[in-house]
Structure formats: structure tokens, C-alpha cells
Amino acid sequence: MSERIYLFDTTLRDGAQTQGVDFSVADKVAIAQALDQIGIDYIEGGWPGANPTDDSFFDKPPKLSKAKLVAFGMTRRPGRSAENDPGLAPLLNSQAHAMCLVGKSWDYHVDVALEIEREENVRMISDSIALAAARKEEAMYDAEHFFDGYKANKEFALSCVKAAYEAGARWVVLCDTNGGTLPHEVEAIVREVTEHIPGDRLGIHAHNDTENAVANSLAAIRAGARQVQGTINGLGERCGNANMISLIPTLMLKMGFDTGIAPEKLQEVTGLSRLLDERLNRVPNRHQPYVGAAAFTHKGGLHVSAVAKDPKTYEHIDPALVGNKRHVVVSDQAGRSNVVAQLAESGIELDDAAMRRLLDDVKQREFQGYAYDGAEASFELLAHHAKGDVPDYFDISRFRVMDERRHNAVGKLITESEATVQVEVQGRTVMRVAMGNGPVNALDTALREAVVEIYPDLAGMQLVDYKVRILPPPKGTTGTDAVTRVTIESEDDDGFRWSTVGISANIIDASVIALYDAYAYKLMRDGVR
Ligand SMILES: CC(=O)SCCNC(=O)CCNC(=O)[C@H](O)C(C)(C)COP(=O)(O)OP(=O)(O)OC[C@H]1O[C@@H](n2cnc3c(N)ncnc32)[C@H](O)[C@@H]1OP(=O)(O)O
Numbered sequence: 001m002s003e004r005i006y007l008f009d010t011t012l013r014d015g016a017q018t019q020g021v022d023f024s025v026a027d028k029v030a031i032a033q034a035l036d037q038i039g040i041d042y043i044e045g046g047w048p049g050a051n052p053t054d055d056s057f058f059d060k061p062p063k064l065s066k067a068k069l070v071a072f073g074m075t076r077r078p079g080r081s082a083e084n085d086p087g088l089a090p091l092l093n094s095q096a097h098a099m100c101l102v103g104k105s106w107d108y109h110v111d112v113a114l115e116i117e118r119e120e121n122v123r124m125i126s127d128s129i130a131l132a133a134a135r136k137e138e139a140m141y142d143a144e145h146f147f148d149g150y151k152a153n154k155e156f157a158l159s160c161v162k163a164a165y166e167a168g169a170r171w172v173v174l175c176d177t178n179g180g181t182l183p184h185e186v187e188a189i190v191r192e193v194t195e196h197i198p199g200d201r202l203g204i205h206a207h208n209d210t211e212n213a214v215a216n217s218l219a220a221i222r223a224g225a226r227q228v229q230g231t232i233n234g235l236g237e238r239c240g241n242a243n244m245i246s247l248i249p250t251l252m253l254k255m256g257f258d259t260g261i262a263p264e265k266l267q268e269v270t271g272l273s274r275l276l277d278e279r280l281n282r283v284p285n286r287h288q289p290y291v292g293a294a295a296f297t298h299k300g301g302l303h304v305s306a307v308a309k310d311p312k313t314y315e316h317i318d319p320a321l322v323g324n325k326r327h328v329v330v331s332d333q334a335g336r337s338n339v340v341a342q343l344a345e346s347g348i349e350l351d352d353a354a355m356r357r358l359l360d361d362v363k364q365r366e367f368q369g370y371a372y373d374g375a376e377a378s379f380e381l382l383a384h385h386a387k388g389d390v391p392d393y394f395d396i397s398r399f400r401v402m403d404e405r406r407h408n409a410v411g412k413l414i415t416e417s418e419a420t421v422q423v424e425v426q427g428r429t430v431m432r433v434a435m436g437n438g439p440v441n442a443l444d445t446a447l448r449e450a451v452v453e454i455y456p457d458l459a460g461m462q463l464v465d466y467k468v469r470i471l472p473p474p475k476g477t478t479g480t481d482a483v484t485r486v487t488i489e490s491e492d493d494d495g496f497r498w499s500t501v502g503i504s505a506n507i508i509d510a511s512v513i514a515l516y517d518a519y520a521y522k523l524m525r526d527g528v529r
């Protein structure tokens with residue numbers, strides 16, 4: 001039997017302290033349910049009494065099947081009893097199964113932040129934890145700044161955590177609050193603490209200020225701690241907390257621990273990570289370990305040629321274990337193997353000569369400024385053109401865009417764009433004019449209006465992202481000769497997304513090239529020939 005590590009998620013508490021993050025009650029409920037669904041042991045829902053969102057969440061907490069809901073707060077205020085502390089009351093009266101109380105363990109903080117006697121701080125910890133343990137299924141103590149405190153005054157730091165343990169804390173959580181401790185220090189200190197408090201009562205809460213939050217959490221576990229705190233995608237105060245999405249697979253697949261998460265549920269970590277991004281309206285980090293779209297994407301020709309023989313050559317785990325997928329991209333770093341793999345992924349067959357021509361074409365275009373790594377739909381179109389099985393759907397023979405700033409009928413200052421396009425489609429010349437909130441929006445509308453009668457499929461797609469990159473001008477030319485690369489992401493009614501690319505010295509022209517590829521890819525995917 002492998003040893004058990006208890007997972008404590010604080011996305012809804014420390015994660016809510018991330019700059020730019022503002023959870024609604026509905027977000028909190030959805031995230032708590034997803035965490036429960038995957039099999040997390042403890043979900044810290046927030047701080048009852050601190051704000052209306054957290055009050056409302058704890059008033060009507062989501063039904064959890066496995067996880068324990070934890071209410072966070074701080075130890076009683078100095079000079080009053082825990083029973084009469086107005087800060088503790090909302091936690092005690094909440095429907096949470098457990099309470100996690102933060103308290104000081106660094107003498108400097110007691111002197112400077114609290115400005116009280118050190119003995120009173122120890123009493124605040126004992127009294128508050130004893131009351132929480134009596135009233136809730138579990139009480140936990142978050143020993144704030146434990147590692148800094150231990151380095152400054154070992155005896156005092158230990159007296160704080162021992163007070164919590166002796167008062168009945170199920171977990172004494174050692175916090176690297178300022179995130180400045182390094183893994184070798186964490187491991188040594190936690191090992192020393194296990195001489196006073198058993199490891200199966202110790203937890204770790206690490207911040208990422210030196211980008212060591214996950215490493216510090218693993219170091220604490222190596223030293224004997226058995227609870228680990230973290231957040232989805234590493235959200236949290238300042239630089240964030242230990243990333244639960246990395247911790248879970250690492251603990252299960254690399255260290256052989258039982259996290260209480262069933263192996264088949266491990267595949268849901270990618271979905272959990274995406275759910276948070278979706279809720280926060282954030283673009284997922286492509287390079288996030290384990291779950292990012294690039295985590296198992298192969299670019300270098302040498303890599304791809306070996307991966308084709310056995311993926312283990314360049315993959316530390318099978319991506320399917322965490323619900324991710326392998327991808328191969330084609331770029332100027334590619335060899336024949338990249339093209340073979342990418343075509344296989346897209347189900348395109350090309351003979352050797354066509355394949356070589358395609359690779360040369362890609363390399364030449366990348367030299368001009370195209371980037372097919374990240375614009376797979378444009379690459380597929382190129383491949384189909386090399387094969388000769390995709391038509392030129394229409395030709396954009398003319399376009400003109402005008403931008404205007406003016407006061408509208410009610411006197412509000414607005415900026416609008418007007419696009420006129422001329423398109424040759426199936427032997428007809430069609431002209432259309434459309435307005436938009438910007439030049440690309442106006443062009444997109446006018447172009448689609450021009451061809452939608454013949455290609456009705458184009459009504460069911462929209463632009464969801466638009467990126468511009470100005471590439472350095474070729475040698476010997478001036479800054480205004482710079483090449484502009486536009487990458488457009490489009491989405492189908494069924495949620496399928498694809499990316500296309502265009503380059504030109506003119507940003508609007510580059511956009512039109514990328515737009516045409518976006519339409520052509522949609523038509524090709526829908527089988528329109
Ligand atoms: C390390 C961490 O991340 S801990 C979590 C931090 N999270 C948050 O602070 C988010 C939620 N916080 C809040 O909404 C507010 O700070 C509240 C509602 C909790 C408190 O608000 P206020 O009563 O206005 O106090 P304020 O935030 O200004 O200051 C904190 C007070 O708590 C005291 N305090 C700090 N830590 C502790 C502790 N462990 N035990 C007892 N008192 C403490 C401080 O000395 C200060 O006291 P003072 O008001 O007498 O100066």
C-alpha cells in the first residue's frame with residue numbers, strides 16, 4: 001500500500017488573493033464541485049465574515065460528496081477570549097466541516113505586526129485552536145512565516161506550532177508565507193519539526209516567489225509532511241501558491257503516493273485546469289507542465305523523428321494519463337518527420353515528392369515571416385494545396401477600409417470602420433459594404449456577407465482571438481518596411497477552434513490573408529469542395 005498524502009486546495013481562499021481574480025459565488029460553487037469531483041480531500045472555501053461573497057458561499061455551501069469544506073480565519077484578537085471573538089464567530093457558525101486558522105510563528109511578526117507579548121500570541125493560538133477543535137470535525141493551524149520564524153528564533157517558532165498541536169489541531173501547516181525559502185532548507189527544517197510533531201499531522205503551504213513552491217512542497221513531503229496545500233494553476237497572493245495541477249500527477253506518477261484520487265480521475269486534471277481559466281476568462285497557459293497544449297508538443301526535427309519511433313524518447317509520461325494529447329508542429333525547426341506526423345494527425349496522405357515540396361515551402365514561408373507553429377489550420381491548407389484536393393473557394397480581388405472618429409446621434413464620441421470588398425466567387429463578382437467596431441471586424445463582416453449565400457457554412461463561425469506581431473524589417477531597409485504577422489483564432493458553433501496566419505507589410509492585408517485561410521479551413525473541414 002502506498003502512503004497517503006492529503007490534498008488541501010486553497011484556490012477559493014489564497015487563490016482569491018491573486019491580483020486580478022474576483023470570484024463570484026457561482027464561480028466558487030462550480031470550482032468547489034469540480035475539486036470534489038476529482039477527489040480533493042479539503043476545499044478551503046474562503047473566509048466567512050470577510051466579505052459578502054464568502055458569506056454567501058458559506059451560507060449555502062455546495063453539496064460535496066467526498067471533500068471537507070474548510071473555513072479560513074485568524075486566531076482570536078489579543079486581549080479577548082476565543083468564545084467572544086467576533087472574527088471567529090462566523091467561522092464557528094458556518095456550515096464548514098473544518099476550520100483553518102492562521103497565526104503568527106515568527107517573533108518579528110509578533111513584535112512588529114501584532115505589537116503584543118509573545119506569550120499572548122501562543123495563548124491566542126492555543127485558545128482558538130482548542131475552540132475550533134471542540135466545535136468542528138477538524139481544526140487546522142496555518143503557521144504563517146514558519147520557515148522565516150524558525151530561522152530567526154527556532155524555540156519560539158516551535159512553541160507556536162506545538163501549542164496548536166497540543167490544543168488539538170488535526171493538521172499543523174508550515175507556511176512559507178513570503179516564498180523565499182529554498183527546497184533544501186524546507187526539507188531540513190521539516191525533518192527537524194517531525195522530531196516534535198508527527199509527520200502525519202504536518203502540512204506544507206508554499207508560495208512561489210522563487211518559483212520553488214512545487215519543489216518546496218515536495219521537499220516537505222520527502223521530510224515527512226503528509227498534507228499539501230496548493231491552488232489550481234498556481235493562483236495565489238503575489239506570485240502564487242504551489243500549483244495543485246502539477247503536484248497531483250507528480251505525487252501520483254513520480255513519487256508513488258496515494259492522493260485519494262483514483263488513477264482514472266487523474267485524467268481530469270487537464271479539464272480542472274481549463275475550468276478555472278474558463279471561469280476567470282483567461283487564455284490557458286500553453287506551456288503549463290502536464291496540462292498545457294504545448295506540454296507534449298514536439299517541434300525539433302530530431303525530437304519528432306525519435307517520437308515517431310517511441311514517444312518515450314521525448315515524453316516524461318504518457319500524455320493520456322493526465323488527459324492531455326501529443327502534438328507535432330511544423331516550422332523551420334522541422335524535418336521530414338514533423339511533416340509526416342502532422343499530416344498523420346490531420347489524416348492527410350502525401351507522396352514523398354509532395355511532402356518534400358511542402359517542407360521546403362514551409363521553411364521558405366517561415367523565412368518570410370509566416371509561423372505555422374500555432375497556425376495549424378493554415379499548414380493543413382498548404383498541405384491540401386500540395387495534394388491538389390482543395391479548391392480556391394473565392395478570390396478577394398479588391399478591398400478598402402476607412403476608419404472614422406465622430407460624434408454619433410446622441411453626441412457620444414465613437415470610432416467606426418467601414419469596409420468595402422469585391423470578391424470573385426463561382427464566376428460572379430460580388431461587392432459588399434459593412435460597418436464594424438474596427439477594420440478587421442468590418443472586413444470579416446463584409447467578406448462573409450459577400451460569400452455566405454454560396455457558402456452558408458461560414459455563418460456558423462466567429463473570430464475569437466486576433467494577434468499581431470511586428471517582425472524586424474529585412475536588412476538594409478527601414479523600420480516602416482517591417483513585416484506584420486497576424487494570427488487569427490476562429491471558433492465553430494460546436495466549439496471547435498482553429499488558427500490561421502497571414503503576413504504582409506500592411507497589417508490589414510495580413511489580416512485579410514489570415515481571414516481567407518480561416519474561411520477556407522472551415523469550408524474544407526465541412527467537406528465543401
Ligand atoms: C498569510 C495570509 O495570506 S493570511 C490571509 C490573508 N487574507 C486576507 O487578509 C483577506 C481577507 N481579509 C480581510 O477581509 C480583512 O483583512 C479582515 C476582514 C480579515 C480584517 O479586516 P480589519 O479588521 O479591517 O483588519 P485589517 O485587515 O486592517 O488588519 C488585520 C488585523 O488583524 C491582526 N492580525 C493579523 N494576523 C492576526 C492573527 N493571526 N491573529 C489575530 N490577529 C491578527 C492585525 O494585527 C490587524 O490588527 P489591527 O486591526 O488591530 O491593526
Ligand SMILES: CC(=O)C(=O)O
Pocket residue numbers: 014102142143144145175176177178205207
Ligand atoms: C496562510 C497563508 O496563506 C500563508 O501563510 O501564506
